[in-house]
Amino acid sequence: MQRESMEFDVVVVGGGPAGLSAAIKLRQLAVQNGVELSVCVLEKGAEVGAHIMSGAIFEPRALDELFPDWAGMKAPLHTPVESDEIYYLNSARGAVRVPDLFVPATMHNQGNYIVSLGNLCRWLGEQAERLGVEVFPGFPAADVLYDEQGRVKGVVTADMGLDKQGKPKDGFVPGIELHAKQTLFAEGCRGHLGKSLIQRFNLDAEVDAQHYGLGIKEIWEVPEFQHRPGLVVHSTGWPLKEAKAQGGAFMYHLEDRQVVVGQVLDLNYANPYLSPFDEFQQLKHHPLFAEYLSGGKRISYGARAIAKGGLQSLPRMHFPGGLLIGCDAGTLNFAKIKGSHTAMKSGMLAAEVVFESLRDNPEPGLDLANYANQFRQSWLYEELYQQRNFGPAMHRFGNLVGAAYAWLDLNLFKGRLPWTLSDPAPDHDRLLPARQAARIEYPKPDGVLSFDKLSSVFLSNTNHEEDQPCHLTLLSSVVPLAVNLPIYAEPAQRYCPAGVYEVLQEKGAEPVLQINAQNCLHCKTCDIKDPSQNILWRPPEGGGGPSYTSM
Amino acid sequence: MSVLIIAEHDNRSLKPATFNAIGAARKLGADIHVLVAGEGCGLVAEQAARLEGVSLVQYADAAQYSAQLAEQVAPVVLELVRLNGYSHVIAPSTAAGKNLLPRVAALLDVAQISDVIEVVSADTFVRPVYAGNALLTVRSADSVKVLTVRTTAFTGVEAGTTIARIVPVVMAAPKALSTFLGAELKASERADLTTAKVVISGGRGMGNGENFGLLERVADKLGAAVGASRAAVDAGYVSNDLQVGQTGKIVAPELYIAVGISGAIQHLAGMKDSKIIVAINSDEDAPIFRIADYGLVADLFEAVPALEAELS
């Protein structure tokens, strides 16, 4: 079909920290140098920030560079970190505080802020528009466009107004082609276009498979006397250790009596009966968390996968016509459990490289290999290099020994140990067959501290147009019931934090896989963890998905 | 203090919504007059005169009121308020009441308070906002309080022992701004889901679409509408225009019977304002029992036919 097209100098896919920082920096450079430069940002959420979900403890380093006067400009960094506590939970009721001395240097948070990344992105979006960036919320990029030489020439937005069978409804509007000299892909962890670009250009040929975690988070409003603004708590151990899974929990006290509580669970877990959602719900019953949450009210819920493979999994980020930035590439620093400042920096570096290139040579489709050099020379690379062994050590050695290794590596050797641990096995290959795994019976939610999936999804304000094609594509419709179910007890029913996948079986009938796409939080876990890699996540109609408030 | 109720009727008899409106007015402890405006609606006026608490019926019978057009009736209300000094004008929060009353309020240059669910005092009322997710207590400073009231929030009055005076109201017809061309009313078919007084809904527990016939038979006995949970719609049992819930229809009937419905919050969002909720489910732990006024733990395939029999 002949589609309409629009031209921009640079198209940025994704309105998160990486994409917005890149767009802002491009326009700042253009204005400073008196150069014309058209930049647009495509965002699939209904507004900038709608799909942003993060803890988050924010290191202002990159923001300081992007907007030195961010405080005067009223960037939403309201709560500085006041105290930083790390615990090892040895049982459902026990906790041991890790003395500061033994905490890896990367986990110290002085000078950092507890923020809502969603609100920060919204602020960045406003700054971007002020600088002349065209921001288009509600418009997912559906596919990459290539020219005859196979170079990236832009993206095409998703069609709007198709019915469940994929046929145009009355209000049908076909997607638009956006052509650009350079396209920056900043869709966040496991972006579907990023995934296709990595495959097409073999960007991960020389690196380990990417590794992921699933972060599930809630915001609670707690009674005044339980609120300690600036308090940061991290924990590991229970409950994940019971299921032999890795990861850790966090609790941050923001302003307005709001407390963020969440857990990141490594998706390399082996037991197919594990449910990240239920592991998190259990966690809140531990006194360490319960004492702050009791009497409070849960006001928000969300989930998102994170890319934690670090340098060893970081693919080549440049290819003809485009760059992969932020978590779409995998710039998160897992040792710090922070990805926002690194995403921002990667975006800013990309902007500098793209600007220089376009100024000298406005030809479309160039392969900006210089990005790799700039990246290598930046503090971003230095940071990721120092912390490169943290993740793999945890995977290799488990939480305790891994943490000890990390402590030595980071505190004593400052990351200069002369070797780099590798971790080649992809997360989806790690599941044991169900018959080899121990069943896990999770306790029922008590409706006070712990809750069921549906009432949790309710708080994410997730909504999708009902009559549209299912955005969760099964490469084979047979695999879930013929392979995943008998071998792995179809783990999608458990790893999805939104209850999208259900296996229904009426008396005497064949089991049926029901996909409740309406509930999808766009976390990408199914795309990552399906042992058969049979689920392909594609963006639903624009504007659909969560509508996170202050996540 | 005296109240003017705008009666809702079809020129033959009063609609039950009027009884609830009068019930709301009784909370004010004031004199209650009822305006019956229509054509050939003498019987309606007589019916109104017999209602408990009504002390006078303003009876406006003329061709221009036959369709009870807002542009024709509002000036009558305005004139009656001017002549009688009513302190309150009340109509039920039905399509008819919602259509007419704001016009009256604007002509009186006063605020209107819509969909009142509680009368706190003569000038203070409670009303829902944000689709019932918040309740506002408001006080009006106007000399005339114009209210629409939610019928399910007030008990309807019945016929009393006295007969009120019926006073004819004759007014010149203002210029005709609109003309009634016709109406299509579904009198005998199954009630419309969003306005039915009783709704019976089926969930995943129904097992298949055919089994919804069991619910339809009960619906017939009760003059009810049939609804469904999302799970039943997604499973293909019934079409999605029966769906009650966050992404379906929002209903607030007098009686909501949830059959084989677990009670996910998304479903509750669509029916939580029902006056009475009944749950029939074989799972005693189903969340719906936490909010049902009457809960019956039973196999629906036994309970529903038994319900039909009991209602016969």
Next chain:
Amino acid sequence: MKVVVAVKRVADANVKVRVKSDGTGVELGNVKMAINPFCEIAVEAAVRLKESGKASEVVAVSVGTDASQEQLRTALAMGADRAILVKGADTLEPLAVAKVLKAIVQREAADIVVLGKQSIDGDNNQTGQMLSALLDCAQGAFASSIEVGDGNVTVTREVDGGLETLQLTLPAVLTADLRLNEPRYASLPNIMKAKKKPLDVVAIEELGVDVSPRLTVLKVVEPAERQAGKRVSSVKELVEKLRNEAGVI
């Protein structure tokens, strides 16, 4: 023929709003805002009148703060020709809004005014009818279909128990019900074009209208949570209770 369509900025329909714990209102900070769904339907209706050649111009109006410009741009992207923001507080009561709109409608000499039947925040369902009264013109509330004729408009309205059809003289005020139409998507090219369409800002004081509030909000609370009632042990008991105790059958 000129059509004026009024739009309101409200909390997005998908967001669950919370009541502030101090009882003073609803928590709207950081909440996603959007065009009121019924207003969107009204804009669609107005644009269709233009596309069918019945109307020559569609003017979108909103009464509120600067932030409402976003919703006016949405209306422009859907096909409105011009927009007017009447800048004032964003908490005006329907009567005040109706008075403001009256001033604009008279300024514009509009033939048809379309509004959404109610906004999903206040749920008042008053403004259109009030505006009609102030203009002393015909009203077609809860319209599910609109047919413009010669100097009149035929409206089918949703009423309890069915539909009613009225013919209204012009000028007329219509309010849009859910089934009136399916609003179009604003496409990217149209969003870009909308940025160049005229959007005038009028200070509310200029209109000389009395917008003082008549109502005082004393408190805002969450509805009481429904509690579990009683368990019945048989259908017979259930029916008996529904009949005699609850009085609903």
